[in-house]
Amino acid sequence: MEIDLLTNPFYQRALATAGFIGFANGFFSGFVVLRRNALSVSALSHTMLPGIALGIFLTGALSQWNAFLGAMFAALLVGLGSVAVARGNRVEQGTALAVLYTAAFAAGIALLPKLDTRQELEHWLFGDIIAVGNADMWIAFAIGTFTLLITNLLMRPILLTLFEPNVAAAQGVPVKTMQYLVFTLLVLALVSSLQAVGCVLSVGLLVTPAATVSLLTDRTSALFWGGGLIGGVGSIAAVLLSGKFGIAPGPAIVIVLGLLFIAAYLFSPKYGLLAPKHR
Amino acid sequence: MIEPHHECCAHHGHHHELVIENLTVSYRRVLALENVSLATSCGNRVALIGPNGAGKSTLLKAIAGLVPRSSGTILWRGTAVKKWSREFAYLPQREEVDWSFPITVRGLVEMGRYPQTGWWRKFSADDTAAVDRALESLALTDLQDRQIRELSGGQQQRTFLARALAQEAHVLLLDEPFTGLDRNASQLLGDLLAKLAHEGRLVIASHHDLNTVPLLFDEALVLATRPVAFGPVTEILTPELIDRTFREPATRP
Numbered sequence: 282m283e284i285d286l287l288t289n290p291f292y293q294r295a296l297a298t299a300g301f302i303g304f305a306n307g308f309f310s311g312f313v314v315l316r317r318n319a320l321s322v323s324a325l326s327h328t329m330l331p332g333i334a335l336g337i338f339l340t341g342a343l344s345q346w347n348a349f350l351g352a353m354f355a356a357l358l359v360g361l362g363s364v365a366v367a368r369g370n371r372v373e374q375g376t377a378l379a380v381l382y383t384a385a386f387a388a389g390i391a392l393l394p395k396l397d398t399r400q401e402l403e404h405w406l407f408g409d410i411i412a413v414g415n416a417d418m419w420i421a422f423a424i425g426t427f428t429l430l431i432t433n434l435l436m437r438p439i440l441l442t443l444f445e446p447n448v449a450a451a452q453g454v455p456v457k458t459m460q461y462l463v464f465t466l467l468v469l470a471l472v473s474s475l476q477a478v479g480c481v482l483s484v485g486l487l488v489t490p491a492a493t494v495s496l497l498t499d500r501t502s503a504l505f506w507g508g509g510l511i512g513g514v515g516s517i518a519a520v521l522l523s524g525k526f527g528i529a530p531g532p533a534i535v536i537v538l539g540l541l542f543i544a545a546y547l548f549s550p551k552y553g554l555l556a557p558k559h560r
Numbered sequence: 561m562i563e564p565h566h567e568c569c570a571h572h573g574h575h576h577e578l579v580i581e582n583l584t585v586s587y588r589r590v591l592a593l594e595n596v597s598l599a600t601s602c603g604n605r606v607a608l609i610g611p612n613g614a615g616k617s618t619l620l621k622a623i624a625g626l627v628p629r630s631s632g633t634i635l636w637r638g639t640a641v642k643k644w645s646r647e648f649a650y651l652p653q654r655e656e657v658d659w660s661f662p663i664t665v666r667g668l669v670e671m672g673r674y675p676q677t678g679w680w681r682k683f684s685a686d687d688t689a690a691v692d693r694a695l696e697s698l699a700l701t702d703l704q705d706r707q708i709r710e711l712s713g714g715q716q717q718r719t720f721l722a723r724a725l726a727q728e729a730h731v732l733l734l735d736e737p738f739t740g741l742d743r744n745a746s747q748l749l750g751d752l753l754a755k756l757a758h759e760g761r762l763v764i765a766s767h768h769d770l771n772t773v774p775l776l777f778d779e780a781l782v783l784a785t786r787p788v789a790f791g792p793v794t795e796i797l798t799p800e801l802i803d804r805t806f807r808e809p810a811t812r813p
Contacts, residue, residue: 315661437674444661444671448720451624451650452675452727453643499662499707 295410298418299516299534302474305425306483307490307512309432309470311504312463314491315443320375321360322484324382326471328359329480331389333405337396345416348405349472352480356468359385364464408479408531410520417476424473428466432505439463440501477516478531485535486512489542496545496552515541576602576637578731578762583632585615585622592618594786596632600779602730602762605753607773607793609766610783611806616766617653619783620733623764624650636731646675649724651734654716659709665719666704669694672726694725698752714745721752732756734765738772750776773797 287293313322329352336351359381366381367374404412413421432439441449442459450456467487474483491508498507516534523533547554578600585593593615600606608616621627623634625644634641636648649672672694673687695701698718703711708719717737724732737753738746753763753776767773773780774793782788782796788805789796 317658435679437677437679441671441674444663444668445652445657447621447624447626447652447656448650448671448723450626451644451648451733453646495662499664501661501663501667504662 291411291413294413294415294418295530296517296520298413298421299410299477299520299530300513301425302421302477302512303486303490303516303534304509304513305421305428306470306474306486307515308505308509309428309466310487310489310491310508310512311494312432312439312443313467313488314495314504314508315440315501316463319484319488319492321363321378322467322471322487324378325356325360325468326480326484326487328355328382328385329353329471329475329483330406331355331385331392333480334389334392334396338392345414345420349420349475352475353468353472355385356471357465360464360468361461364461404479405475406479406481407529408475408477408482410477410530410534413476421473421476424469428470428473431462431466435459435462478534482531482535485538486516489535489538490515493538493542493545496542496549511541512538576730576760576762577635578602579635580623581633581635583619583622583634584630585618585627586630587618587627591785592627593622593783596781596783596787598781598787598790600762600764602760603757604779605757605763605765605777607765607767607777607780608783609768609770609773609780609805610788614783614805615785616783617735619781620650620735620764620766623731624648624733626650645731646727647730649727649729649732651717651720651724651732651737653735654713654740656735657716657720659716661708663708664704665700665706665708665711665722666691666695668708668719669700669704669722669726672723672729675727690728691726694722697725698722712745713741714748717741717745717749718752721756725756729761731762731764734763736766736768738765738767738769738776746772770797770802 313319332351332353332355333348334351335355336347340347359378362381363374363378366372366377438449438454439459439462441452441454442456443463446456470487471483474486478486490512491504493511494504494507515537519533519537520530522537523530526533545553548556550556580596580598583593583596584591596619608619610616618627622629625641625648636645641648669691670683673683673690677683677687695704698721700715700718700722703715708716711719721732737749741749753765757763757778765777767777774797777793779791780793780796781790782801782805784805789801
């Protein structure tokens with residue numbers, strides 16, 4: 282039976298997509314962990330739902346493109362909006378983000394009854410990697426490749442900025458530009474995993490892999506490549522296992538990544554709970 | 561202990577001068593620094609002293625190009641510094657640094673080479689040698705694989721100094737480097753700054769402990785948004801001046 286599955290084109294596409302998204306988002310999760318803004322990622326992911334709802338509302342139909350564009354538009358609007366509000370020095374960025382994303386989410390909920398595509402919307406909330414079409418796969422590949430390319434090209438200035446923006450600026454790094462860039466790539470990465478794990482669980486793919494690696498090593502570059510490896514291999518394994526256990530692949534991916542994190546938390550040679558005390 | 565590649569005034573007849581003229585900085589509409597001028601040269605250790613909010617950190621940041629100037633010029637070796645200079649290194653206050661960042665001592669020092677390597681070029685033998693020299697000269701070679709949180713306060717301060725050396729910076733801008741260090745670590749850092757100045761670098765640091773200023777610095781700038789006095793520490797640190805500068809400003813009109 283398993284042999285049948287593996288030769289099934291849907292299944293093959295699902296595996297390829299899971300592996301690639303897992304790798305690209307796992308790689309990018311390094312930046313999320315370094316920026317210590319996992320919570321804002323979570324807020325942004327919730328913003329994608331009202332974005333999708335808005336996309337449907339405006340165009341009257343649920344399609345790949347208006348869902349992607351709606352999600353991206355909403356996440357960018359709320360995210361950059363929070364940065365802009367925080368520049369006033371009166372409201373902290375986390376506060377601004379919480380205000381804006383809950384407002385957007387509420388607007389999305391208010392909009393939902395007016396749409397007659399609620400059934401399909403569930404698919405965007407939780408993802409459905411088996412239903413990934415060729416177009417979805419190529420969108421995910423394109424976004425992932427773009428993100429990987431840009432971050433690798435600009436790795437040094439981005440790292441300098443994330444570590445200590447003042448020292449980076451004193452070395453001539455355009456700090457503001459780097460901060461906006463990382464933010465934009467973050468939104469792109471979130472959108473790329475919509476199809477696979479849905480908007481709520483996309484946070485898991487963008488935080489967990491590098492969080493796991495950070496328990497295992499102090500090497501900065503390992504966060505990215507190790508995160509990519511864990512994300513990619515974990516996602517493929519999860520899709521394979523999901524059939525066996527009869528659970529949906531999207532949640533399976535996040536569960537597997539979560540279990541790997543817990544394993545690292547317990548057994549990491551240096552930072553694990555069960556590691557011999559070295560201090 | 562003098563580095564062979566360091567070409568500065570310790571081994572040349574001429575002095576590299578830093579000249580600041582009429583520097584003014586405002587944050588939004590609040591004046592943070594007004595008409596600060598000073599002239600000094602490498603080989604010196606300059607203390608910035610003054611009460612809280614006097615603009616010590618702002619002056620360091622303005623020299624490093626981190627905050628925009630409203631007016632004024634900064635000349636280094638006779639050339640105007642537009643925004644930032646590779647020869648300036650800024651060392652932040654220790655509490656502003658995220659010490660749990662997953663990076664080793666060596667990794668942090670390597671970041672000092674990025675202005676030389678640019679954004680893409682691989683580390684050359686020269687870069688590696690510069691990092692090795694910097695680690696060596698600050699006695700960090702044995703600690704180079706440690707995560708930066710596993711260091712003591714003095715070692716953390718030295719790691720940032722090593723980063724500045726790897727960058728081949730001539731002007732070191734330190735924000736409260738002695739804060740939070742115990743006596744031994746303070747003494748060690750003081751000796752190091754003396755050595756770095758002796759090798760021909762210009763050290764400029766904000767400092768809040770007036771008692772140690774004469775021990776640790778050659779010159780001092782007393783600030784209270786405006787410059788109050790500038791000169792050799794022995795000449796300007798008079799009791800009246802200190803009293804005048806640090807007196808609580810009248811809060812009621």
